[in-house]
Structure formats: C-alpha cells, structure tokens
Amino acid sequence: MAASISTCLLGYARCTSVDAWPLPPLFGAVLGYIVSSITALTVSAIKALADDHIHSLKAE
Secondary structure, eight states, rough: HHHHHHHHHHTOOOOOTTTTTHHHHHHHHHHHHHHHHHHHHHHHHHHHHHHHHHHHHHHH
C-alpha cells in the first residue's frame, strides 16, 4: 500500500480513492481551521460592539 501511495504521488501510477487516503482528513482540517477562524473573528467583533454599546450607554 505504501508503495502505491508513493507512486501515486509521483505520478507513476493511476490513483484510486484508496491511494488518496490522506486527502479527506486534510480537507477537513483546512475547513475546520477556516470555520474556527471565522467564528473567532465574529465573536470578537460582537464582543467589541457590545462593549462599545455599553460604554455609549454609560456616557449618556
């Protein structure tokens, strides 16, 4: 199996879905990183807006 993966990566043999087994976890990891980054940015923005709103209410 390892030989078929290395030959598949080097382009010497035709790849099958079994030969490309590292790709789906990689896609999941990249997608998880993107989703978590967007979530963290959204939460930070909401917290900053909430803090600004509280400070504006105290100033009145």
